[in-house]
Amino acid sequence: MKLFKPSSLGVDRESLAIDVRRELDMPSRRLFGKRIITLGGLAMLTGCSLSDDKSVETFLSRVSKINDSVQGWLFDPDRLAPTYTEAQITRPFPFNAFYGIDDVPHVDGSDFRLKVSGLVQEKKTWTLDDLYALPKAEQITRHICVEGWSAIGRWGGTPFSEFLKRVGADTSAKYVGFKCADDYYESIDMPTALHPQTLLTFTYDGQQLPAKYGYPMKLRMPTKLGYKNPKHIMEIFVTNTFPGGYWVDQGYNWFGGS
Ligand SMILES: Nc1nc2c(c(=O)[nH]1)N[C@H]1C(S)=C(S)[C@@H](COP(=O)(O)O)O[C@H]1N2
Numbered sequence: 001m002k003l004f005k006p007s008s009l010g011v012d013r014e015s016l017a018i019d020v021r022r023e024l025d026m027p028s029r030r031l032f033g034k035r036i037i038t039l040g041g042l043a044m045l046t047g048c049s050l051s052d053d054k055s056v057e058t059f060l061s062r063v064s065k066i067n068d069s070v071q072g073w074l075f076d077p078d079r080l081a082p083t084y085t086e087a088q089i090t091r092p093f094p095f096n097a098f099y100g101i102d103d104v105p106h107v108d109g110s111d112f113r114l115k116v117s118g119l120v121q122e123k124k125t126w127t128l129d130d131l132y133a134l135p136k137a138e139q140i141t142r143h144i145c146v147e148g149w150s151a152i153g154r155w156g157g158t159p160f161s162e163f164l165k166r167v168g169a170d171t172s173a174k175y176v177g178f179k180c181a182d183d184y185y186e187s188i189d190m191p192t193a194l195h196p197q198t199l200l201t202f203t204y205d206g207q208q209l210p211a212k213y214g215y216p217m218k219l220r221m222p223t224k225l226g227y228k229n230p231k232h233i234m235e236i237f238v239t240n241t242f243p244g245g246y247w248v249d250q251g252y253n254w255f256g257g258s
């Protein structure tokens, strides 16, 4: 994998462009192999604002090869993803998972307990009512899936940084990992976990998060691609050992910025 020096990125950006759509339309290549995707902090390099459907299409069509260390350099923890108005919400919002909608897990909220483990001071479990009592935040943002679609939705919950503070997370640790009710698992870097737009969400469009969108909770990160946003979270852990993720372990890029 060639590593592009930051100074050469601007110069090379046109020559780096490939047609991600064509790639994605080929089932055998849906997982990108070892290809590295550069959606995201790279919006600026592709000249796409991600402000409307057309610019996202253009953006999705301009993918270049770059490695995690350069993406890390490009990711600015203070950069905010665009937000949208209620009128711009995509209705109906799409469902996606590694299985069909009939196989969505139905978690029983009444005896649900969120487990918190690893490098945290408070290893207690959380009921949904404990979680619902946390400070509230909402966002209308765009979810971008590498399968070639994007949609604007409205999620409500609590800033994840607030949750990490309450559990006494070691925020100098490298990763936060997630275990889900459906065998999915994911992990993110600590700067993204602390990003102001990273929310632990319990509602979709003002209603309790439906099963298909990840009841009882979904981590919503508008700065990351769809697959980085775990639904049906059962356990959260803080660690310095790379936990991987359902798709990254099959060849997707771990950073998954958008
Ligand atoms: N637990 C779990 N989370 C998941 C997935 C999954 O299969 N299981 N799929 C991911 C992918 S690829 C996408 S695009 C989004 C879809 O979320 P949505 O159903 O709310 O649109 O969930 C992400 N989080």
Ligand SMILES: [Mo]
Pocket: 096, 144, 145, 146, 147, 226, 227
């Ligand atoms: Mo996705």
